[in-house]
Amino acid sequence: MRKASKIRTRWSQASVEGRAPAFPGPIWGLTILGSLSLNLITIALLASLYEGHGPLGCEAGSSGFVAEPEKAVLIAPPQSSVEEVEMVSAEEISVSSTAGSRPTSKDAIINLDHGDPTVYEAFWKRMGERGDIVLPGWQSMSYFSDVSNLCWFLEPEFAHQVRRLHSLVGNAVVDDGRFIIVGTGSTQLFQAALYALSPPDAAEPMNVVSAIPYYSSYPTVTDYLRSGLYRWAGDASTFEGDAYIELVCSPNNPDGSIREAVLSSKNGKTIHDLAYYWPQYTPITGAADHDIMLFTVSKSTGHAGARLGYTSSPSSAVEIEHLCLMYLVNLRWALVKDKDVAKRMIKFIELNTIGVSKDSQLRVAKILKVVSDGYGLPGNKHRLFEYGRRLMSVRWRKLRAAVKASGIFSLPEFPSSLCRFTGEETETYPAFAWLKCEKEGVEDCESFLRNHKLLTRSGRHFGVEAKYVRISMLDRDETFDLFIQRLLSLR
Amino acid sequence: MRKASKIRTRWSQASVEGRAPAFPGPIWGLTILGSLSLNLITIALLASLYEGHGPLGCEAGSSGFVAEPEKAVLIAPPQSSVEEVEMVSAEEISVSSTAGSRPTSKDAIINLDHGDPTVYEAFWKRMGERGDIVLPGWQSMSYFSDVSNLCWFLEPEFAHQVRRLHSLVGNAVVDDGRFIIVGTGSTQLFQAALYALSPPDAAEPMNVVSAIPYYSSYPTVTDYLRSGLYRWAGDASTFEGDAYIELVCSPNNPDGSIREAVLSSKNGKTIHDLAYYWPQYTPITGAADHDIMLFTVSKSTGHAGARLGYTSSPSSAVEIEHLCLMYLVNLRWALVKDKDVAKRMIKFIELNTIGVSKDSQLRVAKILKVVSDGYGLPGNKHRLFEYGRRLMSVRWRKLRAAVKASGIFSLPEFPSSLCRFTGEETETYPAFAWLKCEKEGVEDCESFLRNHKLLTRSGRHFGVEAKYVRISMLDRDETFDLFIQRLLSLR
Numbered sequence: 001m002r003k004a005s006k007i008r009t010r011w012s013q014a015s016v017e018g019r020a021p022a023f024p025g026p027i028w029g030l031t032i033l034g035s036l037s038l039n040l041i042t043i044a045l046l047a048s049l050y051e052g053h054g055p056l057g058c059e060a061g062s063s064g065f066v067a068e069p070e071k072a073v074l075i076a077p078p079q080s081s082v083e084e085v086e087m088v089s090a091e092e093i094s095v096s097s098t099a100g101s102r103p104t105s106k107d108a109i110i111n112l113d114h115g116d117p118t119v120y121e122a123f124w125k126r127m128g129e130r131g132d133i134v135l136p137g138w139q140s141m142s143y144f145s146d147v148s149n150l151c152w153f154l155e156p157e158f159a160h161q162v163r164r165l166h167s168l169v170g171n172a173v174v175d176d177g178r179f180i181i182v183g184t185g186s187t188q189l190f191q192a193a194l195y196a197l198s199p200p201d202a203a204e205p206m207n208v209v210s211a212i213p214y215y216s217s218y219p220t221v222t223d224y225l226r227s228g229l230y231r232w233a234g235d236a237s238t239f240e241g242d243a244y245i246e247l248v249c250s251p252n253n254p255d256g257s258i259r260e261a262v263l264s265s266k267n268g269k270t271i272h273d274l275a276y277y278w279p280q281y282t283p284i285t286g287a288a289d290h291d292i293m294l295f296t297v298s299k300s301t302g303h304a305g306a307r308l309g310y311t312s313s314p315s316s317a318v319e320i321e322h323l324c325l326m327y328l329v330n331l332r333w334a335l336v337k338d339k340d341v342a343k344r345m346i347k348f349i350e351l352n353t354i355g356v357s358k359d360s361q362l363r364v365a366k367i368l369k370v371v372s373d374g375y376g377l378p379g380n381k382h383r384l385f386e387y388g389r390r391l392m393s394v395r396w397r398k399l400r401a402a403v404k405a406s407g408i409f410s411l412p413e414f415p416s417s418l419c420r421f422t423g424e425e426t427e428t429y430p431a432f433a434w435l436k437c438e439k440e441g442v443e444d445c446e447s448f449l450r451n452h453k454l455l456t457r458s459g460r461h462f463g464v465e466a467k468y469v470r471i472s473m474l475d476r477d478e479t480f481d482l483f484i485q486r487l488l489s490l491r
Numbered sequence: 492m493r494k495a496s497k498i499r500t501r502w503s504q505a506s507v508e509g510r511a512p513a514f515p516g517p518i519w520g521l522t523i524l525g526s527l528s529l530n531l532i533t534i535a536l537l538a539s540l541y542e543g544h545g546p547l548g549c550e551a552g553s554s555g556f557v558a559e560p561e562k563a564v565l566i567a568p569p570q571s572s573v574e575e576v577e578m579v580s581a582e583e584i585s586v587s588s589t590a591g592s593r594p595t596s597k598d599a600i601i602n603l604d605h606g607d608p609t610v611y612e613a614f615w616k617r618m619g620e621r622g623d624i625v626l627p628g629w630q631s632m633s634y635f636s637d638v639s640n641l642c643w644f645l646e647p648e649f650a651h652q653v654r655r656l657h658s659l660v661g662n663a664v665v666d667d668g669r670f671i672i673v674g675t676g677s678t679q680l681f682q683a684a685l686y687a688l689s690p691p692d693a694a695e696p697m698n699v700v701s702a703i704p705y706y707s708s709y710p711t712v713t714d715y716l717r718s719g720l721y722r723w724a725g726d727a728s729t730f731e732g733d734a735y736i737e738l739v740c741s742p743n744n745p746d747g748s749i750r751e752a753v754l755s756s757k758n759g760k761t762i763h764d765l766a767y768y769w770p771q772y773t774p775i776t777g778a779a780d781h782d783i784m785l786f787t788v789s790k791s792t793g794h795a796g797a798r799l800g801y802t803s804s805p806s807s808a809v810e811i812e813h814l815c816l817m818y819l820v821n822l823r824w825a826l827v828k829d830k831d832v833a834k835r836m837i838k839f840i841e842l843n844t845i846g847v848s849k850d851s852q853l854r855v856a857k858i859l860k861v862v863s864d865g866y867g868l869p870g871n872k873h874r875l876f877e878y879g880r881r882l883m884s885v886r887w888r889k890l891r892a893a894v895k896a897s898g899i900f901s902l903p904e905f906p907s908s909l910c911r912f913t914g915e916e917t918e919t920y921p922a923f924a925w926l927k928c929e930k931e932g933v934e935d936c937e938s939f940l941r942n943h944k945l946l947t948r949s950g951r952h953f954g955v956e957a958k959y960v961r962i963s964m965l966d967r968d969e970t971f972d973l974f975i976q977r978l979l980s981l982r
Binding site: 125134138 | 605607608609611612615616618619621622623624625626627628629632633634635675678679682686711712715716718719720789793794839843844845847848850854857858861
């Protein structure tokens with residue numbers, strides 16, 4: 001059974017009503033292949049144009065990365081699809097951009113393909129020593145963090161600070177009936193959840209689906225090991241079947257829409273990916289209370305390098321209106337409701353990496369503590385979410401003005417809602433811009449922008465048309481401002 | 492083609508000549524099942540005996556762990572097989588042991604099932620502030636460590652200290668022709684190597700083999716996702732076929748023998764697991780120079796909690812006599828020779844966890860620096876390998892004396908060799924004791940020892956008879972000494 005789509009996104013300029021446009025699914029594999037070939041040619045062209053030119057020149061690197069120190073480019077991005085990475089090999093290319101660094105000139109190639117959250121660096125520099133942690137050489141040597149816990153590799157202080165922060169923000173239920181599981185990186189807990197929800201002895205793999213536009217990593221990460229337990233089955237909106245795992249990302253990566261599951265069956269399972277359900281991106285309209293909810297610190301505090309997240313599920317499966325979900329990229333955490341599911345997720349992490357870095361857990365516990373402590377101090381200086389929200393609102397205002405001025409692009413629009421955390425009616429400022437190219441004759445927006453030295457991720461990776469691209473809104477100020485200037489120069 | 496076995500282990504007491512005894516492979520699944528049922532019954536019995544008795548009593552926990560703070564027990568160990576973990580559920584058991592803690596009485600249950608390397612804690616406490624590291628709140632926020640490197644998530648300082656330590660010890664070739672890849676936990680790089688060496692489009696999965704007794708995690712980790720790329724195919728010594736990946740662990744986990752590949756075919760690949768090729772365990776007879784070599788800090792410096800390792804492969808595939816291999820459990824590293832293989836391993840880690848904790852890499856870089864620096868200081872106080880070697884030699888002397896006194900056990904014996912690192916003729920002191928029960932009527936050594944409150948890992952998990960058990964030699968002094976006393980009490 002399919003429920004009516006509940007994806008609430010309106011489109012400005014191009015005025016596409018209702019949900020994101022459908023894409024001719026069956027041929028998208030071929031389309032990607034074709035487009036990637038085109039990209040390769042474009043990159044080769046760029047390479048010959050920019051190789052070794054003054055501050056833009058760079059040494060030949062490898063594996064998709066070619067760089068001078070501090071002036072590097074990522075062509076084969078960690079989050080891009082296998083096809084893309086394998087086709088766009090490092091050897092053929094030699095360009096410079098802003099990935100992992102600041103732009104060096106007005107003409108620099110701007111890489112906004114990834115959601116690298118360096119926007120938060122300035123906040124943490126301002127926090128000074130408050131965010132520091134000392135790790136003694138003899139500490140955390142054992143495999144075990146807490147043998148009395150179901151999740152034996154979970155540091156108690158990390159778990160405490162996760163519960164404390166969610167209680168403060170009110171974005172997820174974290175009562176004692178939920179199990180907290182810590183994971184390494186955005187995809188580990190996602191894979192752990194697939195492993196936990198797929199019957200171990202089924203004759204056919206479990207179908208994994210998500211409504212378009214879906215996060216570009218979902219298909220790749222589901223299928224890279226050709227598992228007999230689960231397989232990617234595409235767009236949830238067109239899925240016919242009874243047994244499935246539906247991935248619900250809300251606010252959605254890439255388009256920022258608030259989502260609920262589109263499928264409904266008693267044999268169906270859902271994983272709620274809540275990476276972006278934090279007050280800097282969206283109004284907090286209620287405490288999320290789903291079976292499996294995934295979170296990450298890389299999009300909440302910006303600590304992508306720590307590779308930590310968590311998951312949780314509620315003690316009762318009460319559905320909350322306006323549920324917003326989060327996806328955790330680095331130190332991830334999951335809040336899980338069902339004990340057997342939690343056990344299998346933990347087993348996956350045992351088998352996959354024998355637990356999760358204790359160093360990162362201890363460090364992130366300190367970071368989360370500083371965030372929560374900030375709300376007990378006078379003034380706004382120590383308040384991460386206010387910092388993030390102000391910054392995102394300024395960026396979105398600049399972006400919308402530039403899009404309007406260009407006349408050749410459009411952006412989704414979002415309703416405003418009462419945020420229970422701030423107590424104010426607030427707008428949505430997604431971590432990614434989902435840009436549509438409306439210029440006549442341009443079918444491939446990624447290529448069009450790449451020709452203007454702006455690296456983005458094509459809609460094709462998200463299961464939709466090449467007219468769309470996803471653009472990170474979380475880079476450093478200098479890079480973001482250069483992006484706006486570049487956009488304003490396009491007609 | 493099968494080469495003659497080169498596993499050089501002699502057996503004392505029971506005088507089993509040549510290699511470890513063969514096990515009736517086809518029925519070991521059933522045997523494990525049967526034994527696990529027996530274990531469950533034994534555990535249930537122990538539970539009823541010890542539940543809530545004074546200092547041994549403990550709260551009911553979950554997921555295989557039941558504990559009081561500091562008096563915890565692990566029944567479902569992270570390294571044990573899926574079958575074991577899923578059968579030995581936490582709910583049925585309530586015992587106390589020394590996992591993750593010190594023994595609380597002479598009668599305590601002693602858990603030596605895991606190789607938790609807490610033996611090194613005392614050394615790092617002695618090092619004091621030298622081993623400390625401060626991580627500022629704003630540091631390492633980006634996904635990227637070094638975009639000019641093939642392995643874009645590898646911290647340059649970690650790579651530098653890995654090369655420096657191997658150059659000092661002389662146990663592996665680390666020249667510039669090799670790629671260093673960092674991984675999370677013992678199994679991530681192992682899986683990355685399987686992924687890299689298996690053809691992506693083959694009709695049949697690649698066969699993964701290892702000579703018995705093989706490390707108990709190999710079958711489980713190979714098969715848990717039912718991958719279409721690779722599958723566990725059992726004992727390398729009896730494998731018939733041309734296409735395979737052979738896992739060569741040397742010194743071998745569980746039996747400490749020095750190993751080379753037993754198979755030889757131009758379509759065959761090998762992964763060399765060198766976790767224990769460090770001077771505290773075995774003479775360093777040459778610099779290992781294989782295509783893919785895996786290492787870990789958990790067995791070299793003892794930092795299991797950091798979840799870090801590395802891999803490397805040589806620029807030329809020169810075979811070194813007396814090659815010793817290492818297996819890295821936590822921060823792991825791999826030294827890889829073939830660029831395309833390295834690329835695919837890196838791709839696996841991108842897809843699996845989008846890189847590796849930078850916090851742990853930075854911390855372990857500091858730890859490795861302290862180890863190398865120690866050899867530039869006067870005296871032996873700062874020399875980790877001398878500390879480890881002295882300690883292991885004392886422990887093995889005690890163990891051999893206890894085994895001799897008991898009259899019902901036997902241990903492998905090892906030849907001594909010239910260690911190029913120390914310049915002395917030295918013996919082998921493996922991180923695990925591979926104990927055989929010679930007592931009449933005892934077919935299941937694990938159960939026999941469990942009845943005496945000593946938790947070990949049965950030979951069945953390593954593909955051989957239940958007369959064998961693996962026992963960790965790396966626990967804290969108090970636990971080890973209690974183990975020796977317990978052994979001496981058995982007749």
